[in-house]
Amino acid sequence: MxxxxxxxxxxxxxxxxxxxxxxxxxxxxxxxxxxxxxxxxxxxxxPEPVREAAVRALRDGRGNQYPPGPGVPELRAAVTEHQRRFYGLAFDPDTEVLVTAGATEAIAASMLALLEPGDEVIAFEPFYDSYAASIAMAGATRVPLTLRAPDFRPDLDALRDAITPRTRLLLLNSPHNPTGMVLTRDELTAIAALAVEHDLLVVTDEVYEHLVFDGEHVPLISLPGMRDRTVSISSSGKTFSFTGWKVGWVTACPALVTAVRTAKQYLTYVSAGPFQYAVAEALRLPDxxxxxxxxxxxxxxxxxxxxxxxxxxxxxxxxxxxxxxxxxxxxxxxxxxxxxxxxxxxxxxxxxxxxxxxxxxxxxxxxxxxxxxxxxxxxxxxxxxxxxxxx
The missing domain is CATH 3.90.1150.10 (Aspartate Aminotransferase, domain 1)
Structure with a gap:
């Protein structure tokens, strides 16, 4: 052709x-x-016990056929336990968790679900390359906010100035790839205030949540006013060193999960069935x-x-x-x-x-x-x- x-x-x-x-x-x-x-x-x-959990699932026939669209119940429950254990956040595993083919699919599905052509998305640059492609596929326009050396802190005044009537969504990544910057609680509080003031949605990529060496990881969704406007994304690959399994998840309010699931079901539909059971065990590993x-x-x-x-x-x-x-x-x-x-x-x-x-x-x-x-x-x-x- x-x-x-x-x-x-x-x-x-x-x-x-x-x-x-x-x-x-x-x-x-x-x-x-x-x-x-x-x-x-x-x-x-x-960890070897996590790999063995995947082998057990394969041998026991768990996940070898299509798993449930939102993810296997065991993993959705483990995700909610993880969020409560580390951050004191309560989610309903049946309505507020969605399992995805890694964080990359979660980001793409979020952009496709929540954006219309002409919408603007503010993201910190440098940004992971799939962000730009996902925003483009949704027909939206990315608006970069540049992080500059040596400390790569966000300019919150510049962020405020970048918001226009067309701004629909903030796409945040902390801990931040590639710079390694970790947003502080004060910075996140200021970002949350801007999101509430301008009625913006926020998608947060938190795949490095357990790799903070200096400071702390604060989920934006935990801050006042953010529970019903934030799509929180994480995955198993970076935390458990099984990047090829591609098991990620979304936690958000039911309306946002429903929106993202609507797009996600026409991408992979489902994936990584046996690995979902293994990741459920991984999330329950001791502190x-x-x-x-x-x-x-x-x-x-x-x-x-x-x-x-x-x-x-x-x-x-x-x-x-x-x-x-x-x-x-x-x-x-x-x-x-x-x-x-x-x-x-x-x-x-x-x-x-x-x-x-x-x-x-x-x-x-x-x-x-x-x-x-x-x-x-x-x-x-x-x-x-x-x-x-x-x-």
């Missing part, structure tokens, strides 16, 4: 989107045999698991951050997530894209240029992101290789 004369095959809303930077850089890592610190996936599996997981990643953050500083990078030490953003200017470089494309050949390491996560790429032109969710020996080897940049 060929394109109609004058009209390309790809929907014009998606013409600015090609393959994701993560796919490109991971393919580069495979092709060159480089250490992949670009894409954010661990190089070890999560020690979550604390040890956080401390392990904290040590890896410090290990890689120190190695990057020794190699000559300016390091912006993250408050959360498992990514560290750096500036390459001190290495005599100006543009992260050619730098990252050449890095595997120069020293056998793959990273990601963060300018691809901006609508205003000059704001992050010299910034490069590294993932530290790898074995300590891999991080040490990567740091040693990167030290060769000084020479």
């Amino acid at each position: 060929t394109a109609t004369p004058g009209r390309p095959l790809l929907n014009r809303r998606l013409t600015e989107f090609g393959s994701t930077i993560f796919a490109e850089m991971s393919a580069l890592a495979v092709r060159t045999g480089a250490i992949n610190l670009g894409q954010g996936f661990p190089d070890t599996d999560g 020690a698991y979550f604390a040890d997981f956080r401390e392990d990643l904290r040590a890896k953050r410090d290990l890689l951050s120190g190695g990057l500083a020794d190699a000559g990078f300016e390091v912006f030490r993250p408050q959360g997530t498992y990514f560290v953003t750096t500036d390459i200017t001190a290495l005599g470089e100006k543009d992260g894209v050619p730098f990252c494309l050449g890095l595997p050949e120069r020293c056998g390491v793959v990273a990601v240029p963060t300018s691809v996560f901006y609508d205003t790429p000059d704001a992050g032109r010299s910034h490069v992101r590294f993932a530290f969710c790898k074995k300590p020996e891999v991080l040490r080897e990567a740091a040693e290789r990167l030290r060769g940049l000084r020479g």
Whole structure:
């Protein structure tokens, strides 16, 4: 089939989107045999009891056929227990929880469900690349609010100024990928006040909720006035190191869950049946698991951050997530894209240029992101290789 004369095959809303930077850089890592610190996936599996729970579910025939559309009851109950246990939030597992194919589908379904063409969505840039694509597919317009080094704090006055009569929704990510910034309670309170004042919906991506090293994670939905206007999203992949299972969830009031489910049911309909039972068990792991997981990643953050500083990078030490953003200017470089494309050949390491996560790429032109969710020996080897940049 060929394109109609004058009209390309790809929907014009998606013409600015090609393959994701993560796919490109991971393919580069495979092709060159480089250490992949670009894409954010661990190089070890999560807890053995959780993996065995998935095996049991497969063998017992639980989830091998279509699970219920909203998610298996066991997982929906476990999500509500998790929200109460860590944040004191009460949700009804039957009407206020929706299981999704990872947080990525939850975000896409939320944008498709809640936006109309012409609506505006304010999001902090740099933003995870699926945000821009999901907003575009909904026919809405993204309005970036730039986070700037070294601390990447949001300018709340600029946020207020960005709100127009067309603003429908705020899309927030905290802990924030790729910068590692964690919104404070005061910042979240101010954002909540703006949302109430202007009657805005808010979608929050909280997938790194258990990876806060400095500060605390405060769910926006817990603040006054936000219970009925917030779609809270999280997932199992980052917390339990099974990113390939793609099990995420939405918690929100019944009206918002119904809206998101309406869109979601025509995307995947359902997914990851046996893994849903395993994630239900994972969410009930003892507090020690979550604390040890956080401390392990904290040590890896410090290990890689120190190695990057020794190699000559300016390091912006993250408050959360498992990514560290750096500036390459001190290495005599100006543009992260050619730098990252050449890095595997120069020293056998793959990273990601963060300018691809901006609508205003000059704001992050010299910034490069590294993932530290790898074995300590891999991080040490990567740091040693990167030290060769000084020479």
